[in-house]
Amino acid sequence: MYFSCPNVNGVLLLDKSKGVSSNYALQEVRRIFNFSKAGYTGTLDPLATGMLPICFGSSTKFSRYLLDSDKRYLVTAKLGKRTDTSDCYGKILKESPILFNREQLNNVLKNFRGNISQVPSMFSALKHQGIPLYKYARKGIIIQRKERLINVYKLKVIKWDNDELELDISCSKGTYIRTLIEDIGEQLGCSAYVIALRRLQVAKCSLYKMLTLDQLNKLFSIFIKTGISLKELIDQLILPIDSQLSHxxxxxxxxxxxxxxxxxxxxxxxxxxxxxxxxxxxxxxxxxxxxxxxxxxxxxxxxxxxxxx
CATH class of the missing domain: 2.30.130.10 (PUA domain)
Incomplete structure (x- = not known):
């Protein structure tokens, strides 16, 4: 038996786990809460973890405004190699020695702060004639993509350890982190691809309000055992509709x-x-x-x- 919560309007900040699609995560939330009207905004690849806003009821009408908001990510790049998908799931296309120093790293990162142009990856959900680019890529078909203007507000080194580089990135909508990492690797002269990616923030939504699927299932068990009011439980989990619009x-x-x-x-x-x-x-x-x-x-x-x- 699961929750039965008709007429609930608001946003749940799901902490998506690695290895599952955004749609799978959405269906699990719908199963737990027994919500018929629900959707997510801002797709996360199976590789990525972190904030996936799940919108219920009337809040789905406003999800596109959340999609257009700024994002923050924590990303770990593997240096010295390039893959065909720009992440650890792809085939290695090239290997290069890592010869740069800290000063050269800082100088390269300066080139990627502020307004920059970026060509979306073929392994992205961006659509061409109604079909996601990654479906063309899997068939070996390359589609010509236009450059996009994006804004990288913050690009901070968290850790650099031999062939791994961890960065904290705040950026505008439409930024492809895998492409950003690949472009940084090329300027460093050693190539790079993403091995870990976590979305920490969407708009001004707090990462401290995120819940995993495991936590939601445990809360359901507590609800059954303690007899806590269903409304009280929902009020604690679901944020108001306009919380996604606080920016x-x-x-x-x-x-x-x-x-x-x-x-x-x-x-x-x-x-x-x-x-x-x-x-x-x-x-x-x-x-x-x-x-x-x-x-x-x-x-x-x-x-x-x-x-x-």
């Missing part, structure tokens, strides 16, 4: 304006100095009601509204 600035509306906003109308905000997207809340309780885009002349335009249940 967006907030505009709070009075009830009258909020009602018009929920009807899809443009709302004028006096002395509005923001740009892009904003998180919209209502009244003194600052209840989340949706996402808006800053329009012209101080107006905000509804982009995605929370269901008015």
């Amino acid at each position: 967006l600035p907030v505009v709070n509306l009075l009830p009258l304006s909020a009602r018009r906003f929920k009807q899809g109308q443009l709302i004028f905000i006096n002395k509005l100095t923001l740009n892009g997207l904003v998180r919209v809340t209502e009244g003194t309780l600052h209840k989340f009601i949706g996402i808006a885009k800053i329009a012209h002349n101080g107006y905000i335009a509804p982009q995605c509204l929370l269901n008015n249940d």
Whole structure:
């Protein structure tokens, strides 16, 4: 017997384990909670571990905004070799001696901080004509990919031990860590590929709120044995819908304006100095009601509204 939790809206920060796909992890969570409407945002490869936001109910409407947010990773690279997949699952294509020193390493890393261009890996989930690139790659088909502009906010050496290099990376959406490691290896003159990858953060979601599948199953056992209120347990595990949007600035509306906003109308905000997207809340309780885009002349335009249940 598992949880039966209809009409739950919110986000669970799953700590995905190594060796399983993101979809497998999602199906396990759905099985445990007996949720029909659930999805994840930001695919993690089987090699990768760490933060995989699972969205339930109405929060699935807002998952794309979390996908567009910044990420943080801890990655370990194997130096001196290059593989066809840029990770430890691929075939070794080239071996090179490791001849650089610490000063040369620091100089190379400087080239990968800030705005840089990157060509996505063929072994990625990026789609061409509706088919993921990795499916073409497995058949030996190479698809021409366009360069993408990304931003690497932080690139810090955690440890360098002979042929292994551990880096802490904070970056913008669309950054392919395996490609980044391969490009760094090429500039170091020795090649490199990923042997371990852990996502520590998505937007401003805290890594300390992550739960593994094993922990979720154990919590279910505690629920059965202690008779703890189901609502109490869910409230402890599931974060509010707008927790995935904490990276967006907030505009709070009075009830009258909020009602018009929920009807899809443009709302004028006096002395509005923001740009892009904003998180919209209502009244003194600052209840989340949706996402808006800053329009012209101080107006905000509804982009995605929370269901008015």
